[in-house]
Amino acid sequence: MRTPVTAPMPLLLVALLVSGCAPGSPGPAETAPPTAAPSTSAPPTATPPTDAPTGRMPSTGTAGQFNATDIAWLQLTVAMTERLLPVLDMVPSRTTDPAWRQLAAQLGAAHREDLGRARRLLAESGAPATNPHEGHDMPGMVTDEELAALRSATGVAFHRLAGQHVRAHLAQAVRIGAAEQRSGLHPATTALATAVVRTGSAEVARLDRMGQERGVGGLDSPRSSW
Template sequence: MTAKRSLIRRTTALAAATTAALVLAACGGKADSGSTPHNSHEGTASASASASAQPSTAQGANNTADTAFAKGMIPHHRQALEMAGLAATRAESAEVKALADEIKKAQDPEIKTLSGWLTSWGEQVPAADSAQGGHSGHSMSGMMTGEEMDQLSKASGKAFDTAFLQLMVKHHEGAVAMAKTEQSTGKFQPAKDMAAAIISSQSAEITRMNGLLGKN
């Protein structure tokens, strides 16, 4: 009888242990189930982070002012490079030659950058002849007329230096005005940054050129 009771107790204890294990497993299952929403929350948070990154990308998008700036500044810079290219063989002043070289080094890379932006925006890059006194050139601030470019190309020595400085001051003033418009109405931050650099560097060059004109 005692042995039988002992067997019953062991059986009951085993059943209780099994039940307890099942309960714990069920609780663990619920905990795991609870972890799913947690993981889901992390996924949502990650998605939210990605979504929050989107506006910053959108803020980097361009507007019509940015497009106009790029399309205008490319032929504007091209004409400056054409003018600067004449200085190597026609200028008498070493200072004028040095200035012309600096203009080429600064503006050629900017043309490439501006062209890249237009291409990425699905816009057409201005044709290479748009800086040669064409209609689009005349409509931009500070651009030389075909006649002015012809006169500069035929000048040499001290006469070239004076004409180059006078025309380039006017040209730079036009570029600064275009850059200020971009700063106030543009949206694409890299373009606004370039505009700021143009305002700073070309304003300094205007002061420098006016100083050189005072020496002539």
């Protein structure tokens, strides 16, 4: 297993992981200055535009605005999901276990739906279409080397490796989803994060039960936490 590449995290990712601001709480840039008394010798100044910079990105569709946490969470969710889907797609050809096949089919369908929603929200936010995590090996992301190892594994060995990667993804998705719930602003984005946390937690428990029933322990991945 390759050691994750150490690289400076993008600014928006830092905002996602360390932000403790409550949703909607005004930051320094959003605090209105004291109102000055009107001058009797000069005409009143023009009212500042309502779209003055506030550190938030305007929404063009769904009601509400996007903040840095929303954007960071959507970008990371897209990147993580794109790395997970190849793992789920190879399950039918690598195992005949019906429980694994059912799990992969259900997770694949759910993650493709979430991926579509995340991409649409990113487009709505006006964020760049490029993937800021391209080439990064981060918690919850399956590397090319790990995919190659899965392709050469079968039976119990495949179940163990696939279980590690799927569980690492789900655990990290729950963690960053909770951060979006705490600090996100855009209603549709936080709603998606809530759904990811709820289903991810349930699927982690399901995966752990499968491992116990089949005697496949060691599903924790060394890259499952920051």
